[in-house]
Structure formats: structure tokens, C-alpha cells
Amino acid sequence: MALIWAINHNKLPIISESPSTHACLSSFLYYFAIQYSLHKLYRVFIYPHYISPLRDIPGPRDNQFLIGQFKRIVTASSPSDLFLKWSARWPDEPFIRYLGPLNQEVLLVNTPEAHKEVLMTHYDSFRKPKLFRHLVEDITGPGSLLFAEGDASRRYRKILSQPFSVSKLSVVFSVFQEKAELLAEQLDKNLDENGEGVFDMAKLNTKMGLDVAGLTLLGLELKNLNSDDPKYDFSKDYKRIFQPSKFSSVVSFINSSIPIRKFLPIDTSYLHAIARVRGGVTDCVHNRMRDIDETEARGEKYSTAALPNGGRDLLTLIIDERQNFKGSSDELSIQEMVDQLVTFLPAGHETIAGAMTWASYILAMNPVVQTKLRSEIASLLSSLPPGTVPSWNDIDRLTYLNNFCKEIVRLYPTATLSYREAKKDITICGRFLPKGSALLFVWAVPSQSKATWGPDADQVVPERWETLSGKAANPYAWQSFSSGPRFCIGKNYALMEMKAFLVTIVSKFRFVKSKEIEALEGNHPPYINPALTLWPKGGMMIGLQRI
Structure with a gap:
């Protein structure tokens, strides 16, 4: 122009x-x-229908003009609903082909074998596509682990995997427990004279998750749970970012191809929310770096012992690692530090809070499961000396709790999807994929396939994890945290926080159906769609009774 x-x-x-x-x-x-x-015209109307080597791969053919399956996907009952239906129709096909906007071909990765080939065996032959980068780069920044490839990915993972190891997390497990206890106090003081109450567990779990993330990632007491004026009120901003309106989702999709947000004053609240989150994290990094510089200028050694979490947070560990490479090409820039922390903050609270919210719903709907879980927890607590708080090692031995948590994230993955793009021509599971082929991972697909998990795949059955057999025993049949070299390094963090929440809350309260759930008449609560994380639409009202 x-x-x-x-x-x-x-x-x-x-x-x-x-x-x-x-x-x-x-x-x-x-x-x-x-x-x-x-x-x-060739790419839109001729190539996908008459030329493409992918055109014979099974998939839906009832495409709408120019938009393919896009409208059906974003108006489905959940972010994964349509993909699960396709998977059930073609359960043994490694890939399912569908058309997106402008008839772009997309391959849904379907079987555990296909997941293994792409995520593990040939992982270096695929990369995150530009479309996905443009969808979320406004949030994470360009230096995020989410998009790092090759040496950059290995460099970031080497630095970031340390604080997320079980040994490191077991040291900060007390933070999870303290915040779960604080949540229990907030719930208890709001019960009526009969010891009963109804709470929006989605809202409360988000606040608890933010407080945990603040301490374990930034070394800050955010006080979302026990203050109406937290230091950094990220909760509203993250809700705006990760639970967008349909209009905002469409704008984001268009913006991933045409940067309309740069030129048109539309959907500005979304950009303002991102700016506040990134600004808050940037302030944290700059303040910590300033404290270190001022301390060293006085000829003293900087100590993290006085920090709220004793310096056992991701920011401290990143800074320590940065000091080790000071002056070299491997030194992390301030921008890279901010990008990593902004990436992990939503992973550290938004996705986990969602899993804990769905756990609350499942317990209210399944009193038998709830009774079994409470019995196991009560048995542990009664075996400890009075006033003793169970350690991580104590809780990690609870078999039913472990199985229940796996079942929750199997049915409600912490993230909904991810993308890959073939870097070169390659054959996967006997299918030729030309360079540039777009692959979509919907994590619910392998984890909820009835062909893999049996006819009760959509049911909550914690006992299934005791004797996994057949296809379900395949490690690539459970993809809630992805697999291979690029697996989610926050897996241990998520499961440990869930367990701390459940041990504390289930031992003190009974979960029951609220009138809002009763009004659904057995139907599942509606989901927000489209969304990058799995959340109930309109919150999650759960009844609680003091035990």
C-alpha cells in the first residue's frame, strides 16, 4: 500500500x-x-479439493463456504466437543482432516501412536506455527518457552525445569497447604448457622491459584483471597484474557493473520488487561533487580531469606541462573525473564484453578467417589500426631487421591489445544505429510477416546488407574500435560497444588449440589467456547457443608 x-x-x-x-x-x-x-484462488478453491496429498485423509466433508468447520468448532458445546465426535467416528485413523477459514487444511492428531510419532519420535521435525504464535504472543511475549525451538528451547528448559522438579516443589509444598488452609477459613466463616453455604468455586480457586503463583513464581504475597485490594489484582485481567467473549475470540483469530488491533480501536479492554499483567510482572523483575544492585553496591551479598517465600521462587532461581551466565551470550535478558514469568503465571493459576473447580463439581455430583476420597484422607490425618500437618511424602502415598487427580485432568485437561507445523516432508503412521502441514492437538481426544479407555471413558472412575491395560496403558493415551521433550514442565506443580487443595478442603467440607446445578437437570454445566483453557461458563456454584 x-x-x-x-x-x-x-x-x-x-x-x-x-x-x-x-x-x-x-x-x-x-x-x-x-x-x-x-x-x-488456487489455494482456497483448487488445491485443498483436487491437488493436496492430504485430501484422502478421512474427515468431515460438510464444510461451509470459505470457513470450513470454523463456525461449528467455535459454537460447539465445548472447545473439544466437535473433535471428540470426529474421533469417535474415525477412532483408528492417525489423523482426521478438516478445513478451517479460507479452506486451510488442518490435521487433528487422533491416535496415541500418532501422538507418539509427532511428539516424541520425530519431535524435532515439527514446530509451533506462526498462527499459534500470533494468537498468544501478545500475552507471552516473543521470548517465551512456549515458542522456543532448538537450542533456545533446550536452554530455557534447562533453566526452568529445576524449580518444577518434585524435589524443589516438595520444599514449597507448604505454600500450597497454607493457601488451601486460608481458602478453608474463608469458606468456613461464610457458612450460615447450619454450617452450610453456596460458593462460586471458580472464582475462589482462581484467587487461591493466584496467591500460590505469586509466592512460588514471583516471591510476592498477592493477597487475593483475604483482601479486597490486592497488590496486583491479576484475577480480573486473566479472566478477560483467558475467558474472552466470542467477539474477542474472533478478533484474536483475525489478528493472528492481519494485525487489526494495531490499527483499529477495537477490543481495547483485552489489550489493556495484557498490558496490566505484563506491567505488573515487569515491575516485580525490575524491583528485584534493583534490590540486588543496591545491595551489591554496598558491598554486601544479596540474601533472599527475607522474601515471603524465602527465595524459593521461580524469579529468584532465574536471577541466580542469570548471574551464572553474566556477560555471556547465554545470559537471560530482562525481556526474556518477563516473558517466561508471564507464560508461567497463567499456567500456575488459571489452568490449575480450572482443574480444582472441575474437581469440586465432580465431588458434588459423585458422593460415592467423595466418600472414598474423604475416607483415605481421614485415615492419613488420624495416623499423624495431633496438630501435625501432613508432608508431601505423606500425601504422595494416597493412592485414591492420586488416581482421582489423574482422572480429573484426564476429563478436564488443564489446556485445551496446541498446534504444530511440519518443518519438512515427513511420513507419520504411514501418512505422507508435506512441509507446512498444520497439525492440531486437542488434548481431550486421546484422553477421552472410548476406543482407548472403554465405554466409560466419559465417566469418573478413579479405580481405572489401578489396573490400566490394553490401549489405555499406552503412555500416549493420556495427554493432559502433553508428552515428549516438550512436555508441560508444570505437571508436578499442578498435581501437587490439586492434592493440597483436596486434602484440606475435603477433610473439612462436604460437597453437595447447588440449586444452580440441580436446575441443569443432569446436564453438564456449559463451557466457555472458544477458550484456551477449560472453564465453566458463568462460574461454578457448589454447595458446601461443614463436617
Whole structure:
């Protein structure tokens, strides 16, 4: 457009302004526009239907003009609903092909074998596509582990995997317990004279998750649970970002291809929410770095012992690692530090809070499961000396609790989907995929397949984990945290926080159906769709009774 304007306004001084030159440039632009249009027509109307080597892969054919299956996907009952139906229709196909906007071909990765081939065996032959990067890069920034490839990915994982190991997390497990106890106090003081009450567990779990993330990731007491004026009120901003309206979701999708947010004043509340989150994290990093610099300027050694979490947080560990590489090319920049922390903050509270919210719902709906879980927890607590808080090692031995948590994240994965793109021509499970092929992972697909998990795949059965057999025993049949070298390094963090929450809350309260759940008449609560995380639409009202 700038070139056309320059030509029309005679603003190209480096080029002769003779009529012949002007005519040549005009002709070039004219034929270029024709060629570009023909290319687009070919890619949209001819290639996917008559030329593509992927066109014989099974998949839905009831495409809508120009948008393929896009409208059906974003208006389905949940972010994974349509994909689960396709998987049930073609259970043994490694890939299911469907068309997106402008008839773009997308392959849904379907079977455990296909997941293994892409995520493990040939993981280095795939990368995160630009489309996915553009969808979330406004939030995470360009230096996030989420998009790092090759040496950069290995470098980030080496630094970031340490604080998320079980040994490191067991030291900060007390933070999970303290915040769960604080949540229990908030619940208890709001019960009526009969010891009963109804609470929006989605809202409360989000606040608890933020407080835990604040301490374990930033070393900050955010006080979302016990204050109406927290230091950094991320909860509303994260809700705006990760639970968007349909309009905002459509704007984000368009913006991933055409940066309309840069030029049009639309959906500004989304951008303001991102700016506040990134600004808050940036303040935390700069304040910590300033404290370190001022301490060292006095000739003293900086100590993290006085920090709220004793310096056992991700920010401290990143700074320590940064100091080890100071002056070298491996030194993390301030921008990279912020990008990593902004990436882990939602993973450290948004996704986990969602899992704990669904756990609350499942317990209210399944009193038998709830009774078994409470019995196991009570047995542990009664075996300890009075006033003793169970350690991580104590809780980690609770078999039914462990199975219940796995079952929750099997049915309600902490994230809904991810994308990959073939870096070269490759054959996976006997299927040829040309370079540039777009692959979609919907984590519920392998984890809820009846072909893999049996006819009760959509039911809560914690006991299934005691004797996994057949296809369900395949490690790639459970993909709630992905697999391979790029697996979710926050897996242990998520499961440990869930267990701390359940041990504390289940031992003190009984979960029962609220009138809001009763009004659904046995139907599942509606989901927010589209969304990157799995959340109930309109909150999750759960009845609680003091034990």
C-alpha cells in the first residue's frame, strides 16, 4: 500500500519519473495483483479439493463456504466437543482432516501412536506455527518457552525445569497447604448457622491459584483471597484474557493473520488487561533487580531469606541462573525473564484453578467417589500426631487421591489445544505429510477416546488407574500435560497444588449440589467456547457443608 501511494503521489525520488517508468511500475503492480489473486484462488478453491496429498485423509466433508468447520468448532458445546465426535467416528485413523477459514487444511492428531510419532519420535521435525504464535504472543511475549525451538528451547528448559522438579516443589509444598488452609477459613466463616453455604468455586480457586503463583513464581504475597485490594489484582485481567467473549475470540483469530488491533480501536479492554499483567510482572523483575544492585553496591551479598517465600521462587532461581551466565551470550535478558514469568503465571493459576473447580463439581455430583476420597484422607490425618500437618511424602502415598487427580485432568485437561507445523516432508503412521502441514492437538481426544479407555471413558472412575491395560496403558493415551521433550514442565506443580487443595478442603467440607446445578437437570454445566483453557461458563456454584 505504501508503494502504491508513493507511485500515485510521485514520491519515489530515487526512480526516474519518466512516463515510461511510471507505466512499467503500474503494470508490474497490476500483474502482481492478478498473480497474487490467482494464487489465493488456487489455494482456497483448487488445491485443498483436487491437488493436496492430504485430501484422502478421512474427515468431515460438510464444510461451509470459505470457513470450513470454523463456525461449528467455535459454537460447539465445548472447545473439544466437535473433535471428540470426529474421533469417535474415525477412532483408528492417525489423523482426521478438516478445513478451517479460507479452506486451510488442518490435521487433528487422533491416535496415541500418532501422538507418539509427532511428539516424541520425530519431535524435532515439527514446530509451533506462526498462527499459534500470533494468537498468544501478545500475552507471552516473543521470548517465551512456549515458542522456543532448538537450542533456545533446550536452554530455557534447562533453566526452568529445576524449580518444577518434585524435589524443589516438595520444599514449597507448604505454600500450597497454607493457601488451601486460608481458602478453608474463608469458606468456613461464610457458612450460615447450619454450617452450610453456596460458593462460586471458580472464582475462589482462581484467587487461591493466584496467591500460590505469586509466592512460588514471583516471591510476592498477592493477597487475593483475604483482601479486597490486592497488590496486583491479576484475577480480573486473566479472566478477560483467558475467558474472552466470542467477539474477542474472533478478533484474536483475525489478528493472528492481519494485525487489526494495531490499527483499529477495537477490543481495547483485552489489550489493556495484557498490558496490566505484563506491567505488573515487569515491575516485580525490575524491583528485584534493583534490590540486588543496591545491595551489591554496598558491598554486601544479596540474601533472599527475607522474601515471603524465602527465595524459593521461580524469579529468584532465574536471577541466580542469570548471574551464572553474566556477560555471556547465554545470559537471560530482562525481556526474556518477563516473558517466561508471564507464560508461567497463567499456567500456575488459571489452568490449575480450572482443574480444582472441575474437581469440586465432580465431588458434588459423585458422593460415592467423595466418600472414598474423604475416607483415605481421614485415615492419613488420624495416623499423624495431633496438630501435625501432613508432608508431601505423606500425601504422595494416597493412592485414591492420586488416581482421582489423574482422572480429573484426564476429563478436564488443564489446556485445551496446541498446534504444530511440519518443518519438512515427513511420513507419520504411514501418512505422507508435506512441509507446512498444520497439525492440531486437542488434548481431550486421546484422553477421552472410548476406543482407548472403554465405554466409560466419559465417566469418573478413579479405580481405572489401578489396573490400566490394553490401549489405555499406552503412555500416549493420556495427554493432559502433553508428552515428549516438550512436555508441560508444570505437571508436578499442578498435581501437587490439586492434592493440597483436596486434602484440606475435603477433610473439612462436604460437597453437595447447588440449586444452580440441580436446575441443569443432569446436564453438564456449559463451557466457555472458544477458550484456551477449560472453564465453566458463568462460574461454578457448589454447595458446601461443614463436617
